Amino acid sequence: xxxxxxxxxxxxxxxxFAFAVHNTLAQTGTSSKVLDEKVKxxxxxxxxxxxxxxxxxxxxxxxxxxxIKGNYKSALEIGTSTxxxxxxxxxxxxxxxGKLITIEIDEERYKTALENFREVGLSEYIDARLADxxxxxxxxxxxxDFIFSDADKEWYKNYFIDLDSKLKxxxxxxxxxxxxxxxxxxxxxxxxxxxxxxxxxLKNYETTVNSDGGGVSISYKKAER
Numbered sequence: 001x002x003x004x005x006x007x008x009x010x011x012x013x014x015x016x017f018a019f020a021v022h023n024t025l026a027q028t029g030t031s032s033k034v035l036d037e038k039v040k041x042x043x044x045x046x047x048x049x050x051x052x053x054x055x056x057x058x059x060x061x062x063x064x065x066x067x068i069k070g071n072y073k074s075a076l077e078i079g080t081s082t083x084x085x086x087x088x089x090x091x092x093x094x095x096x097x098g099k100l101i102t103i104e105i106d107e108e109r110y111k112t113a114l115e116n117f118r119e120v121g122l123s124e125y126i127d128a129r130l131a132d133x134x135x136x137x138x139x140x141x142x143x144x145d146f147i148f149s150d151a152d153k154e155w156y157k158n159y160f161i162d163l164d165s166k167l168k169x170x171x172x173x174x175x176x177x178x179x180x181x182x183x184x185x186x187x188x189x190x191x192x193x194x195x196x197x198x199x200x201x202l203k204n205y206e207t208t209v210n211s212d213g214g215g216v217s218i219s220y221k222k223a224e225r
Contacts, residue, residue, distance in 0.1 A: 032094070035121055039091050042120040050084040052109060055150065055176060058213035060088035063148060066172055066218065072146035073098030074168075078133045078159055079151035080104035083113035085176075089148065090117070090125040100126050101140070103133045103151075133159070142166030150176035156195035171221050173199070178217040180209045 047057065055063075063085060067075065073096050075089050080102040090100045104110040110130045117123045129136065133151050137159055145168045149159050156175055167173055178192050199219050200207050207219040 035091075035094060038121050039087065042116075043087065046116075050082070052112075053079075053081040054084035056213040059176065059210075059216055060085055062210055062213065062216055063174065064088045064092045066174070067092035067098075067146055068095055070146065070170070070172055071096050072172065074142070074144045075100040075146040075148070076140070076142075076144045076163070077102040077148045077150070078137065079149070079176075080110060080113045080128060081150075082109050083116040085148060085150060086113060086126060086128070087116065087120055087122060089146075090122040093125045094122065098125070101129065102126060103129050103131055103136055105130070105132050105151075137162045140166065143168050143171075145171040147171070147173045148176070149174065152191075153177060153195075154191035156191045157198050160195060160199060167221050169221050169223060173205075173219045173221065175217045175219075176214060178209055178215045179211065181211075 043057070043060075050056075066072075067089065073093070075093060075098060077086055077089060077100060080086055081104065086100060086102045089102075092098075093100050102113075104113060107130060110128065114123075114128055117126050117128065134155065140163075142163070143166050144163070147163055147167060149156055151159070160173060160175075163173070175192070175195060178196055180196065196207070196209070196217055199205055199217070204223040204225055205219045205221055207217055210216045210218060
């Protein structure tokens with residue numbers, strides 16, 4: 001093959017590859033934009049729907065922002081309810097290329113969540129499980145880089161202890177209905193206070209509390225120990 005022909009073939013291959021990449025990126029961008037519009041529309045139309053043990057929209061936005069900022073790809077949610085928080089988390093996962101495992105013990109809420117996930121178009125980013133989190137959390141292998149705890153408050157500390165070793169360094173552990181207002185700087189009752197006091201005692205975690213919505217503790221794992 002002549003040098004000129006070889007050069008033309010090389011240029012053709014390079015241009016074909018560049019076109020294919022551009023086309024793929026364009027399609028991905030369009031697909032992402034379509035999904036974004038679908039999710040926004042769903043959340044807007046269901047803004048007064050999340051009355052059954054779900055988080056407020058402000059907390060959903062917070063979770064979404066934390067995942068995007070950290071580029072997290074492996075998320076776990078304890079307490080699906082009917083899916084509001086899961087939608088925000090999975091929406092962020094659609095941006096980072098990750099996936100969410102979410103656990104719900106109540107079958108009726110679980111089925112409603114599945115319907116919501118399908119309707120909003122996020123099912124492929126969610127592994128929803130009907131199970132007792134007390135048992136399943138211990139069995140999950142991980143590792144995770146983002147965790148949201150929003151189930152039985154008295155078990156918050158136990159959930160954290162079971163998952164600590166499965167959370168990557170640099171990962172984020174969040175918990176709902178947390179307040180640092182009160183006696184001693186902690187909520188003066190229940191499992192939330194015990195959990196917050198415990199995690200703030202750990203030198204390898206840096207914890208703050210966001211009070212814009214229902215109260216979310218945000219704990220970054222800085223080291224294994």
